[in-house]
Each structure stands twice: as C-alpha cells, then as structure tokens.
Amino acid sequence: MLVQNLLSKEHKRMVNTEKKIGYLELVRNNANFRNLWFGQIVSLLGDWFNLIASAALIAQLTGSMSAVGILFLLRSLTPFFVSLFAGVAVDRYNRKWLLIGADIVRGLTVLCFFLVRDANDIWLLYLLISIQSGISGLFFPARNAILPDLTSEHELGTANALSGTTWSTMLSLGAALGGLVSGLFGVYVAFGVDALTYFVSAYFLWSIHYVKPKQEDEDVDGFSLSQILIDYVDGIKFLLAHHNVLVIALQKTAISLIAFVPFELIYVMLSEERFRYGEGGGLGLGLMYAMVGLGSGIGPLFARYIVGDVDHSVRRAIAVAYVITLVGIAIAAPVISFPIFLFGTFLRAFGNGVIWVFSTQLLLQTLPDKVRGRVMGTEYALFTIASALAAVVAAWGLDLAGSATPILWIMAGLWLLPTAFWIWWNLGQKESTSIKIKAGA
Secondary structure (H helix, E strand, O other): OHHHHHHHHOOOOOOOOOOOOOHHHHHHHOHHHHHHHHHHHHHHHHHHHHHHHHHHHHHHHHOOHHHHHHHHHHHHHHHHHHHHHHHHHHHHOOHHHHHHHHHHHHHHHHHHHHHOOOHHHHHHHHHHHHHHHHHHHHHHHHHHHHHHHHOOHHHHHHHHHHHHHHHHHHHHHHHHHHHHHHHHHOHHHHHHHHHHHHHHHHHHHHOOOOOOOOOOOOOHHHOOHHHHHHHHHHHHHHHHHOHHHHHHHOHHHHHHHHHHHHHHHHHHHHHHHOOOOOHHHHHHHHHHHHHHHHHHHHHHHHHHHHHOOOHHHHHHHHHHHHHHHHHHHHHHOOOOOHHHHHHHHHHHHHHHHHHHHHHHHHHHHHOOHHHHHHHHHHHHHHHHHHHHHHHHHHHHHHHHHOOHHHHHHHHHHHHHHHHHHHHHHHOOOOOOHHHHHHHOO
16 A cells, blocks of 8 residues: 555655754755755746736736736636646656756746737736646646755755745845836836746756656556546545644645735735835835745744754744734734835734745655655645635625725634644644654554
8 A cells, every 4th residue: 555655665854953054055065956946046036027017917907806816816726727636747757857847838938928918918818827827836846846855854944944935035026126127117028037037947957966766666657647546546645644744734725715815916906006106006016025025034034043843843833923924914904004014914924934834844854755746736736726716705805895904804813713723733742743654653
C-alpha cells in the first residue's frame, strides 16, 4: 500500500534544531537555491506589475467592480483545474523542466496582453489571464516541491523563510513599482515588464543542476489518464490518512477565503473611489499592495527569529498570527483614513504572512518526496478554489453594499472561526507531525 510504504521508507527530513544557516550564507554557498531564488525575484516582480495593471485596465474600461471581480475569479479558478493534476506531473517528471516550460509559456502569453485596447477586448484579456494563471497552477506546486531537493535539512527552514519573505518583498516592491509605472507610463509598459521577467526567470532556472530522484515502482512510460487518476487518488488518500497534514494544508485556504482575496477587491474599490491617487488610482492601489508586502515580509522573519523551526513553537506562532490578523482587519474596517487603513492592512498582512510561511514550513518538514508534489498541488487547488469563491462573493457584496466597511466587519467575524479551530486543534499536540508520520500514526 502506498501510504504504508511511505511511512516506512520516505520520511527522512526532520527538523534540525541544532544546525542553522544564515540567509546570506545560504544564498552564497548553495548555487542551486540561489538560481531558484533569483528566478523567483524577477518573476514575482512582473507578477505584481501585471496584477496592478490588469485590475486598473479593467476598472478603467468597464467601471464595474463585478468586472474586476471576474479578473480575480479567473486568476483563482483556472489554476484550480490545473493544479488538481499538476501535482501528479510534479511527482513524476523533472521539476526543473516543468518550471522552465511554465515560465516560457507565461511570458509568451503576457506578450499578447498588448492586443487588449478597448472594452470590446475584455474577453481576450480574460482568456489570456486564464492561460497565464492556469500555468501558474503547475508552476507553484513544482517550485514548492523542488525546494527540499535543492537544500539540505539544516538549510530548509532558512530557504523556506527566505522564499516566503521574497514573495512578500516583491509584492511590496512590485506593487509599488507597478502602481508607479501604470500610473505614470500606462498599463502596457507594466505588461511588457511582466513578460520580460518570465524569460529572465527561465534563464536562472536553466542554470540549476538538478536530477530527478528515481522513485521505486516509478513507471513513466506507462503514464496514462487512468494512471493520473490513480496517482491523484493516492495523494488524496495520504492527506485523509494524516489529519495533521490536512489541517496544515488548509491554512492557505482559510487565508484566501476570508482575509486575502476580499481585500484585493476592496483595494481596487477604495483606490477608485476613496483613495484615488495617480492615473486610475494606480498609485493608491500600489501603496496598499506595498503595505501588504511589507507586513507579510516582516512577519515571517520576525516570527522565525523568535521561535525558530521547532514544530510546536511554529504552531503556537501561527495561533498568535491569527489574532494579529483579526486585529488588523478590525483596525482597517472603519476606513477612517488612508494611513489608518494602511496600518490595519500591515497588521493583517503580518499575521497572514506568518501563517502562510509557517504552514509551508510544517509541510516541507513533514512530507516525503513521493507525495510532495501531489500534496502541494492539492493545497494550491484548495487555495485557488477558495480564492474563486471569495472573489465572487466579495464582488457581489461590494456591489450590493456600495461600501467596503460592512464587508470588512463581516470578514472580521468570519476570521474568528479558523482562529478558534487552529487553537483548539493544537491543544495537546505535543508531538510534531513529522514524528507521528514517521512512527506510522
């Protein structure tokens, strides 16, 4: 049985609390991670350029929050269908080549954004966004799955924290620059920057020296649709057999459903109506995203400095992060002024960043290579379907309410549910998930 074989053979990656490596030391000494990280930096920079430009363009051409909501719906829903089975490919095929192929296809897709010129072309923009986002449903599980392959046990925690912080930092820098470029030079320049970054990222990924580990009982030649389904079901069985892993994998879903995607729509609404700075509100929107990047970047680094990589300490830090997120939403909810709203946004992002990075850390310390791609793919699929649902509901709610404040208070109330569940679930959890799986629990 797959699960039994995994329990007995594959779980070798445990938390090493005695040996730690610094961030600069990791980047300097590990060339493979360095190239992966450099690729992440440039591609994420372009991603946030693209998001700001796409949202601003749709808002300008249609003047409808529902139309902007479709943007976020497509960015969430299309990766869901891809990521359901992308994890199977990530576990079966060379992860490096999957990443390179995904970057090249996304770069070519973004170049086609230049064809969108008026409201009649919105359908084309939606189609291109669907393709770009769908390919991301393969890229991100592959990137998460390859990280432990390129790092040693004592490097993994540092690599994950740096990767998570890079996402946040590039969100902050990319959103600010994207808003600046879109506001001063127009959205098409931002699209051009995005396309270029994908090709630069592919170059860095090409420089990685990586050989896919040969798995026992692996039969790529016999890979078929039926085998895809079998492998995917095996991954689901693994998750259902290990409830601790399943709960960890649901953390990003909770963030997306309640405390992330609704805010993205709120940012667009406020940048258009309340805090309109720059052409089409691009500067105001960029500042809001910059604050998200700042908070979600500082949060994981600060929390890891305090608690390290020890399992039970990481879990407690996540509980504290839930509370910080709640406070941030409550501060932002009245929309009293732009500075206060930005401060609330910072606190919300601080808490979300800790939850995001630390939940990934728990998974990387726990999962065997054999199913890492499928679990990461399933986690991403759940995240994207929650994002799609949140985009639809939040857009409808904002159009109905005509104001961000009621939606923000609803979000604060809903956030109490995952906060209480995480604290309850981890009461009495004295052994790490890694130890329990290794012991065959």
